[in-house]
Amino acid sequence: MSVSIKPLEDRIVVKPLEAEQTTASGLVIPDTAKEKPQEGEVVAVGEGRWDEAGSKRIPVDVKVGDVVLYSKYGGTEVKYGGDELLILSGRDVLAVVNK
Numbered sequence: 001m002s003v004s005i006k007p008l009e010d011r012i013v014v015k016p017l018e019a020e021q022t023t024a025s026g027l028v029i030p031d032t033a034k035e036k037p038q039e040g041e042v043v044a045v046g047e048g049r050w051d052e053a054g055s056k057r058i059p060v061d062v063k064v065g066d067v068v069l070y071s072k073y074g075g076t077e078v079k080y081g082g083d084e085l086l087i088l089s090g091r092d093v094l095a096v097v098n099k
Contacts (some may be wrong), residue, residue, distance in 0.1 A: 007046040010060050010090035012038035042066045060090045067097040
């Protein structure tokens with residue numbers, strides 16, 4: 001996926017991954033009962049925020065292609081080019097998932 005959005009400072013653009021369609025026991029979860037996904041793939045990363053002195057950038061800890069877990073209510077949802085994306089602050093990312 002190629003995104004032409006360039007996030008500013010420590011923000012990242014994430015494409016949320018699909019929520020589970022079934023439970024572990026095989027029951028199908030209806031759309032109304034699905035929880036908002038908290039896992040997504042990073043599609044764009046900003047250059048990092050400036051330090052307190054304003055003299056150098058502090059890089060973001062994730063890179064394009066990483067799968068991350070993020071705060072449930074963090075970020076701003078946007079639609080761009082037919083895709084639903086989430087713009088998060090680097091601080092809203094909780095962990096990188098290693099698969």
